[in-house]
Amino acid sequence: MKKLLISFFVSLCFFSLAFSFDFGLNVYNNTSFLKQYKSQTVLQSNTAALWASQRAENYEAVGSISYTFNYLQTVDSSQIDLGIIDLDYLYYTRYLNFEGQVVDTLDVQVGRFLTSNLNGYIFNSKLDGLKAEASLNNLSFGAQILYTGLLLNKTSPIKMSSVDMINAIDDKQIFGSKRIVYSAYALFDELAFRQNVSLEFTGQNDLNSSGEDSVNSYYLSLGLNGPIIPSLDYDLVSVYGIANVYNTIESYVLVDANLRLAIPTIKGQLSLEGLFPFALHDSGGSFKAITEKPLSFVETAITATSLQSLTLTANMSLSSTVLLSAKFHNYFSQSPNAFSFVDPTKEGRYVGSELVFNCSLIPTSDFSLGLTGGIMLFNKDLVEDTSLNPFKVSLTASLFI
Amino acid sequence: MKSCVLKKKLIVLLCIPLMFLGYIYTQDASYFSDIIESDAISWEQASFLILAGGDFLPEDIKPRDAWDELLSTYWFSNVPERESRITVAEFCGIATKTLDYKGGLFYSLFKNNRYAFRDLRFKAIVPAHLDPQAKLKGLDALSITERLMEEVEKVALKNKEMEVSE
Numbered sequence: 001m002k003k004l005l006i007s008f009f010v011s012l013c014f015f016s017l018a019f020s021f022d023f024g025l026n027v028y029n030n031t032s033f034l035k036q037y038k039s040q041t042v043l044q045s046n047t048a049a050l051w052a053s054q055r056a057e058n059y060e061a062v063g064s065i066s067y068t069f070n071y072l073q074t075v076d077s078s079q080i081d082l083g084i085i086d087l088d089y090l091y092y093t094r095y096l097n098f099e100g101q102v103v104d105t106l107d108v109q110v111g112r113f114l115t116s117n118l119n120g121y122i123f124n125s126k127l128d129g130l131k132a133e134a135s136l137n138n139l140s141f142g143a144q145i146l147y148t149g150l151l152l153n154k155t156s157p158i159k160m161s162s163v164d165m166i167n168a169i170d171d172k173q174i175f176g177s178k179r180i181v182y183s184a185y186a187l188f189d190e191l192a193f194r195q196n197v198s199l200e201f202t203g204q205n206d207l208n209s210s211g212e213d214s215v216n217s218y219y220l221s222l223g224l225n226g227p228i229i230p231s232l233d234y235d236l237v238s239v240y241g242i243a244n245v246y247n248t249i250e251s252y253v254l255v256d257a258n259l260r261l262a263i264p265t266i267k268g269q270l271s272l273e274g275l276f277p278f279a280l281h282d283s284g285g286s287f288k289a290i291t292e293k294p295l296s297f298v299e300t301a302i303t304a305t306s307l308q309s310l311t312l313t314a315n316m317s318l319s320s321t322v323l324l325s326a327k328f329h330n331y332f333s334q335s336p337n338a339f340s341f342v343d344p345t346k347e348g349r350y351v352g353s354e355l356v357f358n359c360s361l362i363p364t365s366d367f368s369l370g371l372t373g374g375i376m377l378f379n380k381d382l383v384e385d386t387s388l389n390p391f392k393v394s395l396t397a398s399l400f401i
Numbered sequence: 402m403k404s405c406v407l408k409k410k411l412i413v414l415l416c417i418p419l420m421f422l423g424y425i426y427t428q429d430a431s432y433f434s435d436i437i438e439s440d441a442i443s444w445e446q447a448s449f450l451i452l453a454g455g456d457f458l459p460e461d462i463k464p465r466d467a468w469d470e471l472l473s474t475y476w477f478s479n480v481p482e483r484e485s486r487i488t489v490a491e492f493c494g495i496a497t498k499t500l501d502y503k504g505g506l507f508y509s510l511f512k513n514n515r516y517a518f519r520d521l522r523f524k525a526i527v528p529a530h531l532d533p534q535a536k537l538k539g540l541d542a543l544s545i546t547e548r549l550m551e552e553v554e555k556v557a558l559k560n561k562e563m564e565v566s567e
Binding site: 055367 | 508523
């Protein structure tokens, strides 16, 4: 056995010398304390991810497998979730160069990889499938086709229909919601006046059920970004979505406007972002994304598409190893029925504000620490049961071996 | 105090290219230009760059003898061929050891090429596009040596400042 292990490691070393093979272990720990209404929760999440990669000039193969276990402590109970082993990545990317032919470059990626639509508001998750991107001068265009049904039920972020919700809490289900997600996009780099333009079509079809229980949706996105003056740039995204929800057609619009001011003297940046999702149909409700993008640190139910928000962010580097950031969110309800916390019988749209501070310490290439604290200040006239403003403190430590 | 530190930094920054220039004039200039133009430098050329840059090479010594100087450190368990091509990670490993670079947690523990490369890439001393197992170009080797020396000097100055303030 000992001989076998030695020969395995020796062959691994030779393999690594010959083919640029590398492997390692990343360990993450996140301990958070949440005070919410009448409850107090301590959650400790521990993850170990074993990864391996093989890179060359024209290809890359990466794999990562992780094990996570959680410990949850409330006032009157404690729970240990022994967790699961999950496949994070397993992909092969081929970089092809066709200088002077129909396209300049073509990158093809196949397997399980982290992907998103261009702006990340429609989907942003690890998924299984195929992605291809080509470039020609200042034009890049690409397409991807992905399947969601191989993600584990416990970790799948896709919960679009009532069938998805029911399956998500069913322990007998091994895999998550089965959907086909696809997108095609074009990016025009510095089209005019150094402005970049992007255009994208995204869609998803429900494979879990047909007819009355299914949710199919399609989106069209237009993005503009570029500098206004050298230290000030902007990002403008608009998404039009149409969804067939239980045989009813719903339509939505999401507008995201972001202004960023760079302050080189303090190695910092100030940004102001307005995110406005709203429903065009009569029944209200909120923008239906394939995966939800988290927005709030304290209240996880608040996502980028569940509430409208206006956010002021300040970032600065104290040194090359210490980074500070502060965020001030203001949340607004899209309609009386749009968010579960909002009492629909009460008038007004301002839901509340949230203040979040973060300090990241990255002293070396193999270790990092992060401390984040946030407090939610709900509007007592609109939100029920706000006897205490919830707050959360989180400490993260990462070790890269 | 601040202007004094700035002056010291300026002197250090000026000294680094001057050390190389000094060797170009006092030693074989064509040997140095061969290194710069090379698409894949050898162990011997790498040892000259690092030792000359770190001012560890006596002026009367020939460039080709730098390799023997490096061998006298007994850092190698398996001595490579002097004319064999050095990889990016190997160069990082030997440069960090020679210039006495204080790295991260795992570099301090193992002092091997893998963690040396990872540390130097994290500090943007090694360009992000360089593969650890790729052969190293002469210009890249020169750039890595210069930046690493700046980093080592910066840390030394910071330590001195702390000692003075204490």
